[in-house]
Amino acid sequence: MTIEPRTDARAEAGPAIPICAKCLGEVLPWMDFCMRCRSPLTAFANTGPMESAFSEGWGIGEAIVTKRPSLVSVIGLWFLLVPTMLGFGVSFAFSLRESRTWLGAVGRLVAAGVIACLAWALFHATRNYVRARRRRSEPEVG
Numbered sequence: 001m002t003i004e005p006r007t008d009a010r011a012e013a014g015p016a017i018p019i020c021a022k023c024l025g026e027v028l029p030w031m032d033f034c035m036r037c038r039s040p041l042t043a044f045a046n047t048g049p050m051e052s053a054f055s056e057g058w059g060i061g062e063a064i065v066t067k068r069p070s071l072v073s074v075i076g077l078w079f080l081l082v083p084t085m086l087g088f089g090v091s092f093a094f095s096l097r098e099s100r101t102w103l104g105a106v107g108r109l110v111a112a113g114v115i116a117c118l119a120w121a122l123f124h125a126t127r128n129y130v131r132a133r134r135r136r137s138e139p140e141v142g
């Protein structure tokens with residue numbers, strides 16, 4: 001009986017190359033965000049003052065454009081965007097009182113634009129979630 005010498009596979013593979021958990025692209029050790037998909041990579045990306053804002057924006061964008069959003073991200077989006085839309089709705093209502101000034105017209109335009117954008121985002125995220133759920137529940141054909 002011969003005993004093969006044990007080899008350390010990790011030592012033979014060379015140094016580990018850090019990769020992005022989202023897109024599996026290669027990243028450099030000093031990067032806080034992936035250069036390919038912009039996802040946050042480090043704890044600093046979620047705690048730094050500007051970095052956390054970028055991370056939140058990235059998270060909201062992912063919840064809106066991803067084809068299979070999770071229920072948690074869709075609910076989070078509703079909790080985040082509906083109060084914001086209500087706030088801009090109040091702003092719109094107040095701008096009606098200033099109906100004869102250019103400032104009132106600008107206020108109505110901005111409020112209506114923001115409400116339309118947020119409603120579009122909510123619609124897309126919710127529609128993608130419902131479609132992904134329907135696809136999962138349909139029986140496989142063929």
Ligand SMILES: [Zn+2]
Pocket residue numbers: 020021022023024025034035036037038039
């Ligand atoms: Zn990436």
